[in-house]
Amino acid sequence: xxxxxxxxxxxxxxxxxxxxxxxxxxxxxxxxxxxxxxxxxxxxxxxxxxxxxxxxxxxxxxxxxxxxxxxxxxxxxxxxxxxxxxxxxxxxxxxxxxxxxxxxxxxxxxxxxxxxxxxxxxxxxxxxxxxxxxxxxxxxxxxxxxxxxxxxxxxxxxxxxxxxxxxxxxxxxxxxxxxxxxxxxxxxxxxxxxxxxxxxxxxxxxx
Amino acid sequence: xxxxxxxxxxxxxxxxxxxxxxxxxxxxxxxxxxxxxxxxxxxxxxxxxxxxxxxxxxxxxxxxxxxxxxxxxxxxxxxxxxxxxxxxxxxxxxxxxxxxxxxxxxxxxxxxxxxxxxxxxxxxxxxxxxxxxxxxxxxxxxxxxxxxxxxxxxxxxxxxxxxxxxxxxxxxxxxxxxxxxxxxxxxxxxxxxxxxxxxxxxxxxxx
Ligand SMILES: NC(=O)c1ccc[n+]([C@@H]2O[C@H](COP(=O)([O-])OP(=O)(O)OC[C@H]3O[C@@H](n4cnc5c(N)ncnc54)[C@H](O)[C@@H]3O)[C@@H](O)[C@H]2O)c1
Ligand SMILES: NC(=O)c1ccc[n+]([C@@H]2O[C@H](COP(=O)([O-])OP(=O)(O)OC[C@H]3O[C@@H](n4cnc5c(N)ncnc54)[C@H](O)[C@@H]3O)[C@@H](O)[C@H]2O)c1
Numbered sequence: 001x002x003x004x005x006x007x008x009x010x011x012x013x014x015x016x017x018x019x020x021x022x023x024x025x026x027x028x029x030x031x032x033x034x035x036x037x038x039x040x041x042x043x044x045x046x047x048x049x050x051x052x053x054x055x056x057x058x059x060x061x062x063x064x065x066x067x068x069x070x071x072x073x074x075x076x077x078x079x080x081x082x083x084x085x086x087x088x089x090x091x092x093x094x095x096x097x098x099x100x101x102x103x104x105x106x107x108x109x110x111x112x113x114x115x116x117x118x119x120x121x122x123x124x125x126x127x128x129x130x131x132x133x134x135x136x137x138x139x140x141x142x143x144x145x146x147x148x149x150x151x152x153x154x155x156x157x158x159x160x161x162x163x164x165x166x167x168x169x170x171x172x173x174x175x176x177x178x179x180x181x182x183x184x185x186x187x188x189x190x191x192x193x194x195x196x197x198x199x200x201x202x203x204x205x206x207x
Numbered sequence: 208x209x210x211x212x213x214x215x216x217x218x219x220x221x222x223x224x225x226x227x228x229x230x231x232x233x234x235x236x237x238x239x240x241x242x243x244x245x246x247x248x249x250x251x252x253x254x255x256x257x258x259x260x261x262x263x264x265x266x267x268x269x270x271x272x273x274x275x276x277x278x279x280x281x282x283x284x285x286x287x288x289x290x291x292x293x294x295x296x297x298x299x300x301x302x303x304x305x306x307x308x309x310x311x312x313x314x315x316x317x318x319x320x321x322x323x324x325x326x327x328x329x330x331x332x333x334x335x336x337x338x339x340x341x342x343x344x345x346x347x348x349x350x351x352x353x354x355x356x357x358x359x360x361x362x363x364x365x366x367x368x369x370x371x372x373x374x375x376x377x378x379x380x381x382x383x384x385x386x387x388x389x390x391x392x393x394x395x396x397x398x399x400x401x402x403x404x405x406x407x408x409x410x411x412x413x414x
Pocket of ligand 1: 085086087088089090091111112113114117130147148149150151153156157172173174189190191300301302303304306
């Protein structure tokens with residue numbers, strides 16, 4: 001099994017290689033990649049080794065080829081259509097975020113059950129009533145759903161998303177939800193990120 | 208070194224114990240904790256064992272005592288004052304998020320360099336000009352800074368935050384930044400969370 005930390009670093013390498021490609025840089029060494037993203041050359045080589053042989057000893061890697069490889073490994077060689085449920089503070093920030101599109105994720109629709117929000121658009125993306133979720137997911141061939149509703153509705157929304165046919169769910173509500181085996185689930189808890197910081201501060205008695 | 212996954216689970220255990228305490232539940236077993244948060248009893252015991260002996264064999268754990276222990280381990284036994292730099296889409300969603308306050312994090316000020324935003328308030332939290340960062344951090348005794356500005360300004364803002372005296376930084380800009388040894392840094396890249404999902408889908412050839 002490939003460590004999650006490796007997948008996260010691959011994404012960072014890819015972002016860096018994309019920048020270099022734009023600057024016209026053709027070849028790069030593992031040392032130069034490590035310098036650019038703040039890691040070690042050995043870590044770069046180890047991460048890439050999970051996926052086969054890349055680059056030539058002494059010459060390094062071809063920037064464009066390596067980036068294409070990583071993009072394929074991350075499943076980003078095709079675009080992904082995303083729907084967001086919950087057009088509140090977080091949902092609307094995510095809908096308007098240009099960074100997703102740069103990585104190949106297109107938010108095609110947002111859903112809510114608040115009549116004051118339905119019918120509006122966020123950065124051109126329409127807000128539909130939650131009752132239209134199944135229809136829009138099918139029509140748009142959306143594969144990924146993002147949950148941005150309060151915790152007490154998160155499981156219910158997850159069930160809706162699974163029924164509508166999405167293959168993966170990113171859940172921002174701080175509650176434990178469950179999905180069938182064949183659906184990928186990832187939970188993001190922003191408050192926990194702060195708690196990891198305070199844990200480290202408490203450990204170092206550094207207030 | 209304590210694995211990060213353990214710290215994340217501690218936070219989830221604490222949230223669950225808080226819910227149980229509110230319902231008046233006095234004792235609980237590692238099996239019941241595992242059931243409530245979706246894990247295994249052995250994992251619960253292993254996580255807690257990093258921090259000493261809790262609970263009594265056969266009786267289980269006292270809900271309130273265990274929760275107090277975990278809260279102290281996570282450094283949450285005191286409140287933390289937080290400042291956010293960037294009052295855009297993400298910064299304003301984070302400022303208005305009630306979930307941070309529940310865990311003991313109070314956003315006391317937001318900073319921006321856009322004259323149209325300075326002087327406004329978000330949910331009662333004032334938006335100051337970035338030039339006032341040092342003064343407000345000192346006055347409010349803020350210890351944590353959150354970066355919610357575009358990538359190209361992230362390092363500059365990090366330097367400002369370090370100079371102003373914060374002890375920990377949570378960075379949402381998808382760029383590699385560096386801070387001195389004595390400052391805790393954590394990067395959150397929301398797009399990478401989607402890429403982990405697509406990596407897993409590509410692995411399972413499940414589109
Ligand atoms: N705002 C943040 O920065 C932030 C940070 C971390 C986590 N979260 C989590 O993200 C979620 C959303 O937070 P928020 O701050 O955007 O809340 P919010 O109250 O601003 O927005 C929630 C939205 O969900 C809609 N909604 C509620 N139930 C629904 C349902 N069954 N179907 C469709 N829509 C429904 C509401 O009408 C509302 O528009 C919460 O679970 C929160 O804990 C938010
Ligand atoms: N919106 C999202 O959902 C989201 C998701 C993931 C990551 N991010 C990241 O979070 C950051 C903020 O994103 P956003 O969508 O809120 O962008 P935004 O453009 O809506 O907001 C950025 C804010 O930062 C302010 N700003 C710029 N430079 C500044 C400086 N030097 N000092 C103080 N303020 C400054 C701007 O005036 C603006 O108000 C970006 O790095 C983005 O990549 C955002």
